[in-house]
Amino acid sequence: RKEVEQDPGPFNVPEGATVAFNCTYSNSASQSFFWYRQDCRKEPKLLMSVYSSGNEDGRFTAQLNRASQYISLLIRDSKLSDSATYLCVVNGGNTPLVFGKGTRLSVIA
Amino acid sequence: DGGITQSPKYLFRKEGQNVTLSCEQNLNHDAMYWYRQDPGQGLRLIYYSQIVNDFQKGDIAEGYSVSREKKESFPLTVTSAQKNPTAFYLCASNGQSLGNQPQHFGDGTRLSIL
Numbered sequence: 001r002k003e004v005e006q007d008p009g010p011f012n013v014p015e016g017a018t019v020a021f022n023c024t025y026s027n028s029a030s031q032s033f034f035w036y037r038q039d040c041r042k043e044p045k046l047l048m049s050v051y052s053s054g055n056e057d058g059r060f061t062a063q064l065n066r067a068s069q070y071i072s073l074l075i076r077d078s079k080l081s082d083s084a085t086y087l088c089v090v091n092g093g094n095t096p097l098v099f100g101k102g103t104r105l106s107v108i109a
Numbered sequence: 110d111g112g113i114t115q116s117p118k119y120l121f122r123k124e125g126q127n128v129t130l131s132c133e134q135n136l137n138h139d140a141m142y143w144y145r146q147d148p149g150q151g152l153r154l155i156y157y158s159q160i161v162n163d164f165q166k167g168d169i170a171e172g173y174s175v176s177r178e179k180k181e182s183f184p185l186t187v188t189s190a191q192k193n194p195t196a197f198y199l200c201a202s203n204g205q206s207l208g209n210q211p212q213h214f215g216d217g218t219r220l221s222i223l
Contacts (some may be wrong), residue, residue, distance in 0.1 A: 032209035043199055043214040044152070087151070091213070096142060096167075097212055101151035 003027060004100040006088050012106045017078045021103045023088030024070045032091040033064055035073050037084045040100065044087055047073075078107045111136045115200050120223045122194060124185065130185045130218045132200035133158035141203035142201040142212060145169060152199065158183055159205070187220060195221050 033050035042109040050062040088100035113134045122128045125200040144152040154167030172191025201212040
């Protein structure tokens, strides 16, 4: 089983739609979880950390389910500028952060 | 402004040549990392360093070498032993490698073979 798994997409959604990404992780000892955004040919940038109680930042909501070992990212009212690849990132206990391969989102006018 | 600076932005390597990618940070971070990203693929860890004068191999260290003589600097050398070096190379840093802090990235170096 891969350490961090994501649906590669692409997810093609119209502007204004709500879209959700899921990510599963294999290391039950993981303590830190993040979502990054990567634009085409650019470096990844931190979108938000994921806390146990779930957290929200504007149109973005992140949730963690430790029992099932998955995290999710919900984007409401999608904008064209949300088009990017979204990377799920998990700390590996005794190893550095582990990055998923990413889910590509295209928001269409 | 604090950040991570990678140079050059684009680099071309001839057959049999070693090339060195620069990474400098002024964030006072202890831990630094090098990743490789191939088109349409995820990030793969090459090397990381938790502290000055110490570094560990990542998942794909063969054909690469690093040094960490200063806290701010973590250069990566792509040696001639790396037969397929064409990729996007990303340097990152955070406060501690095994802790709970997110990593911050430089804007990358694109390496191609001539």
